[in-house]
Amino acid sequence: MPLHVVIVGAGPAGMAAAIEARRRGSKVTLLDEMARSGGQIFRQSAIDSELRVGLPSELKRKADLLSGFNAISDQIDYRANHTAYALFEGPELHVSDDNCSEVLKPDVVIIATGVCERAVPFPGWTLPGVVNVGGAQTLLKSQGVKIGERVVIAGSGALPIAVAAQLSKAGVHVVAVAMLYPMRSLLVHPYALWAGRRVVLEGFSYLNVLRQHDILMLSRYVPLRADGSDHVESVQIAQHDGTGRPVPGTEKRVGCDILALNYGFTVNSELAAMAGVDMTYRPEQGGWIPITDQFCRTSCSGVLVAGDSGGLRGAWVAQAEGRIAGAVASRYYDERAVSNLSQEMSQSFKERSRHQSFQKAMQQFLQLPTGVWGWADEETVVCRCECVTQKQIQTAIDNGHTSLNAIKRNTRAGMGWCGGRMCMQNVAAQVSVGKPSEDLQPMTPRPVARPISLQAIRNQTIP
Amino acid sequence: MNAPDRRIRKKTGDSFLFEFEGRSITAWPGETVAAALIASGHYNLRTAEDQSNRGLFCGIGMCWECRCVVDGNPNTRACMTEVKPGMIVRRQHGVG
Ligand SMILES: Cc1cc2nc3c(=O)[nH]c(=O)nc-3n(C[C@H](O)[C@H](O)[C@H](O)COP(=O)(O)OP(=O)(O)OC[C@H]3O[C@@H](n4cnc5c(N)ncnc54)[C@H](O)[C@@H]3O)c2cc1C
Numbered sequence: 248m249p250l251h252v253v254i255v256g257a258g259p260a261g262m263a264a265a266i267e268a269r270r271r272g273s274k275v276t277l278l279d280e281m282a283r284s285g286g287q288i289f290r291q292s293a294i295d296s297e298l299r300v301g302l303p304s305e306l307k308r309k310a311d312l313l314s315g316f317n318a319i320s321d322q323i324d325y326r327a328n329h330t331a332y333a334l335f336e337g338p339e340l341h342v343s344d345d346n347c348s349e350v351l352k353p354d355v356v357i358i359a360t361g362v363c364e365r366a367v368p369f370p371g372w373t374l375p376g377v378v379n380v381g382g383a384q385t386l387l388k389s390q391g392v393k394i395g396e397r398v399v400i401a402g403s404g405a406l407p408i409a410v411a412a413q414l415s416k417a418g419v420h421v422v423a424v425a426m427l428y429p430m431r432s433l434l435v436h437p438y439a440l441w442a443g444r445r446v447v448l449e450g451f452s453y454l455n456v457l458r459q460h461d462i463l464m465l466s467r468y469v470p471l472r473a474d475g476s477d478h479v480e481s482v483q484i485a486q487h488d489g490t491g492r493p494v495p496g497t498e499k500r501v502g503c504d505i506l507a508l509n510y511g512f513t514v515n516s517e518l519a520a521m522a523g524v525d526m527t528y529r530p531e532q533g534g535w536i537p538i539t540d541q542f543c544r545t546s547c548s549g550v551l552v553a554g555d556s557g558g559l560r561g562a563w564v565a566q567a568e569g570r571i572a573g574a575v576a577s578r579y580y581d582e583r584a585v586s587n588l589s590q591e592m593s594q595s596f597k598e599r600s601r602h603q604s605f606q607k608a609m610q611q612f613l614q615l616p617t618g619v620w621g622w623a624d625e626e627t628v629v630c631r632c633e634c635v636t637q638k639q640i641q642t643a644i645d646n647g648h649t650s651l652n653a654i655k656r657n658t659r660a661g662m663g664w665c666g667g668r669m670c671m672q673n674v675a676a677q678v679s680v681g682k683p684s685e686d687l688q689p690m691t692p693r694p695v696a697r698p699i700s701l702q703a704i705r706n707q708t709i710p
Numbered sequence: 711m712n713a714p715d716r717r718i719r720k721k722t723g724d725s726f727l728f729e730f731e732g733r734s735i736t737a738w739p740g741e742t743v744a745a746a747l748i749a750s751g752h753y754n755l756r757t758a759e760d761q762s763n764r765g766l767f768c769g770i771g772m773c774w775e776c777r778c779v780v781d782g783n784p785n786t787r788a789c790m791t792e793v794k795p796g797m798i799v800r801r802q803h804g805v806g
């Protein structure tokens with residue numbers, strides 16, 4: 248009997264998993280809350296199929312994967328606009344669209360839900376016009392809309408540079424790019440650079456675009472505050488001392504109508520946590536990460552994790568790992584067949600580990616130095632949904648509430664619409680200043696990982 | 711002052727109007743509420759419980775900062791909702 252494999256997330260990992268599992272004869276259901284497949288990096292335009300944002304090499308990867316996926320999409324049960332909002336042992340997956348919900352009881356679930364971006368709080372970061380870098384990119388890629396006319400970018404890692412280049416090419420005036428670390432620190436990892444050469448070359452092309460557009464690149468700069476009345480009008484930035492603390496006397500004020508931020512990512516791991524998967528805390532990889540073996544298996548029977556939702560790994564790893572997870576899922580209950588896969592698919596295994604060594608080197612840029620936690624002042628909102636300030640959280644900590652659950656109960660931080668996705672890593676950082684953070688437990692995930700409509704819960708189908 | 715148009719390519723095909731805070735805004739089929747508003751220079755989508763203004767933040771449906779009132783329904787994410795002719799969009803105040 249072929250196994251029924253349900254995949255959550257139609258990004259590179261989920262699409263590759265669907266192709267592979269289908270090829271091996273499984274019955275495949277693939278769901279994504281977005282209207283179109285592609286995930287974050289290969290997002291498709293909803294309105295203009297001619298819209299091309301990105302480098303030729305990246306667009307070719309996108310076209311290849313999408314055409315592979317289109318070739319099988321009528322042989323699988325692909326559900327766009329469907330959200331998975333709970334996962335229990337079994338595995339038992341609860342999904343919904345706007346009107347209906349359903350309980351699925353497949354043989355295997357593959358979680359390929361990716362990441363969302365992370366920003367560090369500082370005064371003014373809640374002003375309209377202060378956005379995530381990838382949000383600005385998404386608006387351009389899927390909607391063909393420029394986020395603003397004069398954009399300042401502040402962040403770390405590769406995404407701010409790629410997006411700065413994409414925006415400039417689209418005719419946006421990128422006023423300045425303020426990076427936490429100088430990129431040249433990558434040069435001490437020659438092997439990793441070689442292993443990730445395709446990505447490195449893309450990075451150079453983007454830097455070249457920035458040079459051609461004569462864009463002000465500032466290394467070791469951080470945002471101090473964003474100002475404006477109902478919308479950001481300027482941002483103050485300053486050099487930092489190597490630990491993230493601004494150096495007095497180096498402040499600059501820059502006028503802008505958008506400030507775009509990215510200080511790393513938060514993995515969408517709440518479904519895994521809810522199912523009881525063993526997790527570990529790795530801020531530079533995206534917070535609480537499900538622990539997996541080389542076959543993407545977790546501690547929970549029938550639950551696999553692939554791609555960025557298993558820790559930030561980039562699209563190349565996501566795609567290779569998706570193939571592996573799809574194959575493993577199809578043979579899940581046959582241990583011998585699974586262990587043979589490392590031979591049978593050695594190419595995918597090799598590709599994954601090669602790109603992983605590059606990603607490891609990149610992670611140094613997402614290791615935030617302790618000084619960044621001093622950017623917020625007492626009045627700065629840390630939990631955006633529930634308007635909980637830095638001072639309120641500090642008071643709870645000073646009163647002895649040092650677990651995230653206790654802080655949540657006492658301050659409401661993490662209780663809002665985003666489910667704690669936007670603030671929990673930042674609250675965790677505030678709790679663990681000066682303490683090792685490995686033993687920090689995540690907030691206990693609630694049974695509804697994402698807000699869904701009451702009507703959808705009322706209209707539930709259970710097999 | 712003319713409203714800005716931040717679309718990177720001149721749109722062909724039929725546009726339509728929707729309403730934001732009593733003003734008529736032009737949009738094209740397939741656009742999200744957030745895209746149509748930002749394309750015409752509107753960023754301020756809601757007032758939070760502490761009276762601060764908020765707008766689009768993550769842009770991918772995860773943060774819920776862009777929630778506004780669409781055709782009377784509060785807590786509707788502007789970045790995830792396709793705009794329709796005649797839609798009435800309002801800024802959300804507090805819980806809506
Ligand atoms: C905004 C943004 C922009 C990015 N841009 C780039 C870029 O330009 N270049 C680059 O190399 N990397 C980029 N990244 C990093 C990116 O995560 C990876 O490179 C790559 O997309 C990872 O693939 P994936 O398949 O693991 O996850 P993703 O591509 O993130 O796909 C995950 C999918 O799961 C869906 N999903 C999540 N939760 C649920 C749920 N509960 N129910 C249903 N569906 C769900 C999402 O809608 C999404 O489509 C970006 C990340 C973000 C957040």
Ligand code: FES
Nearest residue numbers: 767769773774789
């Ligand atoms: S901007 Fe984050 S959900 Fe719309």
